[in-house]
Amino acid sequence: MKLLEAKPVADKMKQDLSKRVESFTRRTGVKPKLAVVLVGDDPASVIYTSKKGKAAEALAMEHLTARFSEDASPFEVHQKIQELNQDPSVHGILIQRPLPKAFKEEEVLYWVTPEKDVDAFHPLNVGRLSLGLKEGFTPCTPAGVMEILKFYEIDIAGKNAVIIGRSAIVGKPMATLLLQNDATVMQCHRRTCALPEITHKADLLIVAAGKHHLIDKSFVKKGAIVIDVGIHRTPEGKVEGDVNPAGLEQVAAAYTPVPGGVGPMTIALLLSNTLRAAERLSRSI
Numbered sequence: 001m002k003l004l005e006a007k008p009v010a011d012k013m014k015q016d017l018s019k020r021v022e023s024f025t026r027r028t029g030v031k032p033k034l035a036v037v038l039v040g041d042d043p044a045s046v047i048y049t050s051k052k053g054k055a056a057e058a059l060a061m062e063h064l065t066a067r068f069s070e071d072a073s074p075f076e077v078h079q080k081i082q083e084l085n086q087d088p089s090v091h092g093i094l095i096q097r098p099l100p101k102a103f104k105e106e107e108v109l110y111w112v113t114p115e116k117d118v119d120a121f122h123p124l125n126v127g128r129l130s131l132g133l134k135e136g137f138t139p140c141t142p143a144g145v146m147e148i149l150k151f152y153e154i155d156i157a158g159k160n161a162v163i164i165g166r167s168a169i170v171g172k173p174m175a176t177l178l179l180q181n182d183a184t185v186m187q188c189h190r191r192t193c194a195l196p197e198i199t200h201k202a203d204l205l206i207v208a209a210g211k212h213h214l215i216d217k218s219f220v221k222k223g224a225i226v227i228d229v230g231i232h233r234t235p236e237g238k239v240e241g242d243v244n245p246a247g248l249e250q251v252a253a254a255y256t257p258v259p260g261g262v263g264p265m266t267i268a269l270l271l272s273n274t275l276r277a278a279e280r281l282s283r284s285i
């Protein structure tokens with residue numbers, strides 16, 4: 001079983017990005033800048049936000065964190081985001097999730113202007129992706145999966161792809177991207193009946209259920225490629241996925257390990273979207 005590690009893919013992307021950032025900054029005198037809006041003290045969110053900032057610095061990009069306490073009102077956070085939307089020195093804006101309960105996701109989705117929506121959550125960008133229009137952004141995690149497949153020269157045209165999960169951030173855009181690349185796509189969720197029968201049809205099995213070790217080798221067709229998007233911290237402090245890798249090598253042809261598979265791609269794609277936003281915004285001035 002081939003291990004589809006993200007590191008060489010993310011390293012290659014970062015090398016390319018670094019050259020593009022340098023040329024953009026030379027041409028415009030401006031550094032691409034990412035703003036992260038962080039509400040509350042969720043420990044994982046604090047770590048992810050800091051990682052994003054460090055990754056931006058490593059590529060000579062700028063970043064800022066607009067930090068609010070857990071009890072901040074949606075009104076004051078929205079006002080700050082409107083300020084960032086107007087700020088010409090900011091090119092990409094990301095709202096770190098999860099947000100406290102006082103925030104209504106169906107409203108928050110509209111807050112970041114589509115031109116700076118590097119997480120690709122705004123309904124306009126969701127629609128653009130679904131229609132295959134180039135001017136939108138692609139959500140970072142599914143885009144990262146596509147980069148892994150491309151890097152390891154895994155041709156998905158005509159293959160049966162099964163996705164477990166239908167969230168707006170991973171499952172749905174993943175299905176759109178695979179379909180646009182000519183896979184035959186089936187999407188599963190909690191109400192799916194006979195899950196193993198469906199996963200046994202998968203040449204490419206993408207698991208994004210958010211359930212620790214939901215899938216084991218008994219779900220996997222011989223020769224399948226298994227992509228594990230899940231991230232879980234066990235009580236012992238280990239990071240594990242939605243797929244239990246025990247004995248997987250007896251059936252799968254390739255697998256993205258956790259940690260080290262899909263996870264490291266997400267930040268690389270976020271910075272790539274931020275640079276694209278900066279390039280587009282500089283053209284529109």
Ligand SMILES: NC(=O)c1ccc[n+]([C@@H]2O[C@H](COP(=O)([O-])OP(=O)(O)OC[C@H]3O[C@@H](n4cnc5c(N)ncnc54)[C@H](OP(=O)(O)O)[C@@H]3O)[C@@H](O)[C@H]2O)c1
Binds near residue numbers: 164168192
């Ligand atoms: N690597 C990264 O950078 C990255 C980025 C984002 C997310 N993640 C990880 O990816 C996982 C999924 O994230 P998410 O945001 O998409 O999660 P989510 O919003 O909780 O969605 C989970 C999806 O899985 C489905 N599901 C749950 N249990 C299932 C089961 N037993 N059988 C079939 N389907 C089931 C749900 O079905 P229903 O729709 O019917 O409820 C839902 O569509 C999480 O572990 C998350 O931490 C990783």
